[in-house]
Amino acid sequence: MIRTAGPAKRLVLACLLAACLVTPILASQAQGRTPIRDTEIEATIRAFATPLFSAAGLNPNAVRIYIIKDATLNAFVAGGQNLFLNSGLLMRTESPGQLIGVIAHETGHIAGGHLARTSGAIREASNSALFGLLLGAATTLATGRPDVGIAVFQGTSAAGHNALLQYSQTQESAADHAAIRLLDATGQSSKGLYEFLETLSGQELLAPERRSQYANTHPLTRDRITFARNHAANSPFTDIPPSPEFVAKHQRMVAKLAGFLLSPSRTFQRYPETDNSLPARYARAIAIYREPSIEQALELTDGLIAENPQDGYFWELRGQILAESGQPARAREAYTKALALLGDAPLIEADLARAELAINTEESNKAALRHMENAIRDMNTSAFAWRQLATAQGRNDMPGELALSLAEEALLRNRIEDAVQQAKRAQHHMKRGAPGWLRALDIEELAKRRLSDRDRRR
Numbered sequence: 001m002i003r004t005a006g007p008a009k010r011l012v013l014a015c016l017l018a019a020c021l022v023t024p025i026l027a028s029q030a031q032g033r034t035p036i037r038d039t040e041i042e043a044t045i046r047a048f049a050t051p052l053f054s055a056a057g058l059n060p061n062a063v064r065i066y067i068i069k070d071a072t073l074n075a076f077v078a079g080g081q082n083l084f085l086n087s088g089l090l091m092r093t094e095s096p097g098q099l100i101g102v103i104a105h106e107t108g109h110i111a112g113g114h115l116a117r118t119s120g121a122i123r124e125a126s127n128s129a130l131f132g133l134l135l136g137a138a139t140t141l142a143t144g145r146p147d148v149g150i151a152v153f154q155g156t157s158a159a160g161h162n163a164l165l166q167y168s169q170t171q172e173s174a175a176d177h178a179a180i181r182l183l184d185a186t187g188q189s190s191k192g193l194y195e196f197l198e199t200l201s202g203q204e205l206l207a208p209e210r211r212s213q214y215a216n217t218h219p220l221t222r223d224r225i226t227f228a229r230n231h232a233a234n235s236p237f238t239d240i241p242p243s244p245e246f247v248a249k250h251q252r253m254v255a256k257l258a259g260f261l262l263s264p265s266r267t268f269q270r271y272p273e274t275d276n277s278l279p280a281r282y283a284r285a286i287a288i289y290r291e292p293s294i295e296q297a298l299e300l301t302d303g304l305i306a307e308n309p310q311d312g313y314f315w316e317l318r319g320q321i322l323a324e325s326g327q328p329a330r331a332r333e334a335y336t337k338a339l340a341l342l343g344d345a346p347l348i349e350a351d352l353a354r355a356e357l358a359i360n361t362e363e364s365n366k367a368a369l370r371h372m373e374n375a376i377r378d379m380n381t382s383a384f385a386w387r388q389l390a391t392a393q394g395r396n397d398m399p400g401e402l403a404l405s406l407a408e409e410a411l412l413r414n415r416i417e418d419a420v421q422q423a424k425r426a427q428h429h430m431k432r433g434a435p436g437w438l439r440a441l442d443i444e445e446l447a448k449r450r451l452s453d454r455d456r457r458r
Helices: 007-021 025-029 039-055 087-093 096-111 114-143 148-185 192-205 213-217 222-234 244-261 265-268 279-292 294-307 310-324 328-342 346-359 362-375 383-395 399-412 416-429 435-457
Strands: 034-036 064-069 076-079 081-088
Touching: 007 025, 034 294, 039 064, 039 096, 039 148, 039 244, 039 310, 064 087, 076 096, 081 087, 081 096, 087 096, 087 244, 096 148, 096 192, 096 244, 148 192, 148 222, 192 222, 244 265, 244 279, 244 399, 265 279, 279 294, 279 310, 294 435, 346 362, 346 383, 362 383, 383 399, 399 416, 399 435, 416 435
Parallel strands: 064 081
Antiparallel strands: 034 064, 076 081
16 A cells, blocks of 8 residues: 655655755766767867966876767866766857857866865755755644644745855856856857857747756856847957967867768758768768768778868778778778878777787787787776787786786776785786786775775665
């Protein structure tokens, strides 16, 4: 039989639920999302962001940029100097100036220390909710009127919510002012920021559940739009267009995201055969490869390479098409060319190693080991990369290093018992006191602490 809670219990349960809902929204948005890694797209966003980071007094190398596979329009900062950009936002921007404006705004949040301040505001709002919970429950018990208690709770929790919203609006305005300063300092137009805010303005009329995440997490006011419009009307930099290089990078980025993330039919609608521009052909080559129609995709890609033989990203696409169609030897040639043209590109070097492992000769396995050892320096948070390195080490008769890489992989996948076992195996095969031995010891101790914590929670 299902039992329902009495009036007083319903109040307490409602209060508890509401108090739990006052959480750090921005920090939680990054959880449970699929990250996108792509050398070209990451390089494009870095090119847009680095001057802004420097102008804000930040170390560009210390700010980590994450691309999230999410069709919704959103960007946010969380967990320190971490910038998150949804693929949906990247694809919705119509010019590099719009994306640069968004990045400038988010940089303003980082430079202004808004994350730390938001934590304090959330604590205050949570305290208001908790106070409302206690006061509302006490009122119910004293009067026997749960409706009065609920009204008391709602009033106090609403006050906390309003204080948090007001604080957020203040932060958004401060981030806009910072963005304008950064754009002026780098000699760039603020027109893109104004255009982006105008795009969002129509969403203020929608119900919260129908708005984009960006509109919900970045409170928009007419004052913000007015400020951006007035600055755009008076800034000496307003009419300075983005560089042709930035325009080309932005168009390619949007085309590449469309090719990989949209259905092929939607990509063909967006980039029809009548569009013979480079970005359109790039998007269609990717979409055709995904259908899959390998030979036609290679034909289009080879056409791009013929026109742009020094473009490493087209060679990378050729390598991907060949590798995923079971032609590792030809893929190796393409990836090698891409790496030679682009220089330091750990993701491409890892793909090259993967092709070499698929060839599986003594020579290719040695080359794969060399390339994975280089790539892992940038990819040390990728469980798959550690597994790939372990495969190369196993084929090159390196049992200690193999076990250590498997321990790293197990730790990242939260397979704690496996991490302990592999770390012990690595120590057995390695010289005591060597760097690898010490890392294996660290992994073993860390894994054992996790096991203890897990046991205590049970």
